[in-house]
Amino acid sequence: MSQKELINQCKKGDRKAQERLYRQYANILFGICLKYSRNKTEAEDNLHDSFMTIFDKIEQYRSKGSFEGWIKRITVNTVLQKYRKEAYLKVVNEHTEIISEVETNETDIDLDTLLKYIQELPNKYRLTFNLYVLDGYSHKEISTMLGTSPGTSKSNLARARMILKEKIENKKTQAIIGILMLVLGKNP
16 A cells, blocks of 8 residues: 555544554654653653554645654654743743753763753753754744743753753763772772
C-alpha cells in the first residue's frame, strides 16, 4: 500500500491503516517526544497524544508538502501545548540578564547521558534549548510557540546551556576523581 493510499484509508477511519501508520512513524515521533519530555514515561504519553491528534486531524492533510514533516509538526505542537498550559513557563521578570554564550571542551559525552541531562532541565529551559539548538527555530518563533518574549527565549537558552555545561563538567570531574582513586588504590 502506498503512503497516499495509507493516508486515505486513515482518513476513512480504517483501524488497520491507523495501526500501520503508527508502526511506520512511532519510532521517529517517539524520538521527538523523548527530546521534549522529562522522561520516557512522559514521552510515551506525549506520543500517544500526538497520534490521537494526528488521527483526529488527518482530514486536514492536503498532500501538500511532506507528510512526515506534517506529523512531526503536529507532534511538537502537541507536546508544547501541554507545557504552555503549565504556569511555570511564564516568567515573572522578562528583563533578566542575558548570560553570555557557554562553551565546553567536553566532547566525549555519550548521547544517552546528554539526553538525560537535557531531560533534567526545567521545562522552560528544555523546550527552548530543543527548539533553538536541535530544531533550528528562531527566538521570535519560540516566543510565539511558548507564549513568552524573544528576550525570555534568549535568557532561557543561555541558562539551559549553562546548566548543561555544569553537568558535563561535573561528570568530567567525577571521572577524573574516579581514575585518581583507582590509581591510588582506593575504592571510589
